[in-house]
Amino acid sequence: MSNNNNNNPYKFIVKNLEVCYGDFRALKDVDLKIRSNAVTSIIGPSGCGKSTFLRAFNRMNDLIPNVSNKGVIKKDGKALEEMDIVDLRLSVGMIFQRPNPFPKSIFDNVAYGPRAHGLKSMPELEEIVERSLRQAVLWDEVKDTMKKSALALSGGQQQRLCIARALAVEPDVLLMDEPASALDPIATLKIEELIQELKHDYTIIIVTHNMQQAARASDYTAFFNMDEDRAGYLVEFGKTSKVFTYPKKKLTEDYISGRFG
Amino acid sequence: MTSDVESVVSRAKNKRNLHRQKAIQVFGYILVWLCGILAVAAVVWIIGYVLSQGLRVINLEFLTTRPAGGVSGEGGMSTTIVTTLYLVVLTIAIATPLGVGAAVYLVEYAGDASRESKLVAFLVKAARTGVEILAGVPSIIFGLFGFALFVSYLKLGFSLLSASLSGAALILPTIIRTSEEALLTVPRSYREGSLSLGATKWYTIFNVVLPTAMPGIVTGIVLSVGRIIAETAIFWVTLGGSYHLPKSIMNSGRSMALHVYMLASETRAFDKAMGTASILIITIIVLNLTINIVSRRLTARVTGKE
Numbered sequence: 001m002s003n004n005n006n007n008n009p010y011k012f013i014v015k016n017l018e019v020c021y022g023d024f025r026a027l028k029d030v031d032l033k034i035r036s037n038a039v040t041s042i043i044g045p046s047g048c049g050k051s052t053f054l055r056a057f058n059r060m061n062d063l064i065p066n067v068s069n070k071g072v073i074k075k076d077g078k079a080l081e082e083m084d085i086v087d088l089r090l091s092v093g094m095i096f097q098r099p100n101p102f103p104k105s106i107f108d109n110v111a112y113g114p115r116a117h118g119l120k121s122m123p124e125l126e127e128i129v130e131r132s133l134r135q136a137v138l139w140d141e142v143k144d145t146m147k148k149s150a151l152a153l154s155g156g157q158q159q160r161l162c163i164a165r166a167l168a169v170e171p172d173v174l175l176m177d178e179p180a181s182a183l184d185p186i187a188t189l190k191i192e193e194l195i196q197e198l199k200h201d202y203t204i205i206i207v208t209h210n211m212q213q214a215a216r217a218s219d220y221t222a223f224f225n226m227d228e229d230r231a232g233y234l235v236e237f238g239k240t241s242k243v244f245t246y247p248k249k250k251l252t253e254d255y256i257s258g259r260f261g
Numbered sequence: 262m263t264s265d266v267e268s269v270v271s272r273a274k275n276k277r278n279l280h281r282q283k284a285i286q287v288f289g290y291i292l293v294w295l296c297g298i299l300a301v302a303a304v305v306w307i308i309g310y311v312l313s314q315g316l317r318v319i320n321l322e323f324l325t326t327r328p329a330g331g332v333s334g335e336g337g338m339s340t341t342i343v344t345t346l347y348l349v350v351l352t353i354a355i356a357t358p359l360g361v362g363a364a365v366y367l368v369e370y371a372g373d374a375s376r377e378s379k380l381v382a383f384l385v386k387a388a389r390t391g392v393e394i395l396a397g398v399p400s401i402i403f404g405l406f407g408f409a410l411f412v413s414y415l416k417l418g419f420s421l422l423s424a425s426l427s428g429a430a431l432i433l434p435t436i437i438r439t440s441e442e443a444l445l446t447v448p449r450s451y452r453e454g455s456l457s458l459g460a461t462k463w464y465t466i467f468n469v470v471l472p473t474a475m476p477g478i479v480t481g482i483v484l485s486v487g488r489i490i491a492e493t494a495i496f497w498v499t500l501g502g503s504y505h506l507p508k509s510i511m512n513s514g515r516s517m518a519l520h521v522y523m524l525a526s527e528t529r530a531f532d533k534a535m536g537t538a539s540i541l542i543i544t545i546i547v548l549n550l551t552i553n554i555v556s557r558r559l560t561a562r563v564t565g566k567e
Contacts, residue, residue, distance in 0.1 A: 087459075
């Protein structure tokens with residue numbers, strides 16, 4: 001196959017992934033291919049390993065003590081374990097469940113990543129900050145209050161600020177862990193619209209509890225469930241339109257029709 | 262059961278009993294008030310007495326002339342103000358990096374290291390217990406330690422340096438503990454947010470964790486400043502008591518608290534001891550007000566409610 005990333009239809013290839021916390025197996029036997037420049041949603045009941053799966057893509061699980069991985073995730077053909085952790089996290093941004101802007105000014109929040117990687121020139125930083133805020137559709141709301149504390153923003157604005165902060169280091173992937181679960185419906189809608197905008201340039205993986213959100217916002221859907229031994233596993237994966245209208249498995253159908261979870 | 266309940270209810274309805282309950286209520290109320298007033302009155306009385314005695318001798322001359330020594334306690338207190346300032350600055354300069362550094366290690370690194378090795382886990386636990394115990398050790402013990410180690414063994418003599426090193430040992434537990442608590446209140450999501458942007462742990466600690474913990478850390482430092490200003494015994498055995506202005510950190514000196522002690526115990530100038538004590542009290546009060554204002558300002562900045 002070609003090594004050219006632009007022609008590569010798959011951003012990530014996951015093979016036999018297994019994640020354990022100490023003795024507890026959180027995720028087992030996951031095989032999956034994540035499409036480039038598309039939105040892949042991960043759905044499933046609480047405790048099925050959705051977040052664990054998501055955090056495997058930027059090796060955020062490494063922060064947890066006693067964690068062990070088996071299997072392999074390849075990004076653009078390169079195994080994550082072989083990549084430098086800083087390079088990996090530069091190219092794979094993450095948005096968290098609760099907006100977590102730093103207690104700094106709006107400008108300093110967005111400029112944080114570029115500064116952490118050594119950029120000092122103010123004109124360049126200003127350019128990056130403006131571009132990122134525009135991408136996150138927040139620029140018009142904050143352009144006159146860049147020096148104000150980010151914590152004074154509303155929840156929805158804070159989450160878009162976090163997206164801008166992630167975009168500022170120019171990743172090609174965005175991981176989103178229930179990004180709208182702490183937001184009101186209007187703010188949620190804004191985030192979903194933003195996701196549709198961003199998918200032209202980014203590969204997006206989003207964990208969600210919200211069935212409608214997965215149906216509305218994603219191109220592909222992965223449904224996870226939990227085994228009797230509480231290990232999460234992949235039940236079904238496919239185009240969102242297929243998974244939601246003609247699920248192959250009974251379990252998927254039960255879940256998306258709200259019979260459990 | 263029902264009859265028991267009924268009897269309680271009927272007893273409560275008994276008028277005489279109700280009066281008694283009310284009387285107890287009022288009595289208790291008065292008692293608590295009296296305790297409160299007594300406690301405040303004692304403090305006000307002490308401060309008022311010292312100030313009323315002391316303010317009589319305080320004037321510009323008393324503040325700006327140096328003590329002259331001797332049993333009559335001639336002169337003012339100028340050098341002791343400056344020496345106190347030197348002592349505070351030097352002690353804080355020694356203790357803050359050590360204390361905050363130790364707290365950063367305990368909160369940010371020790372957990373991971375403890376899981377890696379049992380020896381480290383044991384050492385960390387020992388360090389935590391040590392800090393707890395040190396916080397309760399009387400200051401004169403630190404003084405004796407400082408005298409034995411810095412003054413005698415290391416031959417630093419009675420000097421600002423010996424005193425600051427001993428003082429630093431005295432306030433280290435406070436700084437470590439307040440910093441540790443401040444670091445623990447920093448949400449994990451801040452750390453994750455920073456790491457997810459590819460920032461290193463070191464960068465994360467310096468640029469997100471420490472700034473967020475700053476109000477707590479500063480409070481610990483200012484409390485320690487108060488401690489250094491107020492302590493006497495520890496500096497009696499490490500700073501010496503020279504009333505000359507120290508020309509270098511190797512010189513002996515006399516802090517305000519030490520000056521009060523020496524005037525009161527070795528001279529006839531009890532009024533001047535009161536005068537110095539007044540300045541000491543005013544300094545401490547101003548310092549406490551500053552803590553309140555500064556920590557409120559810093560907290561407002563960190564929480565974005567400016």
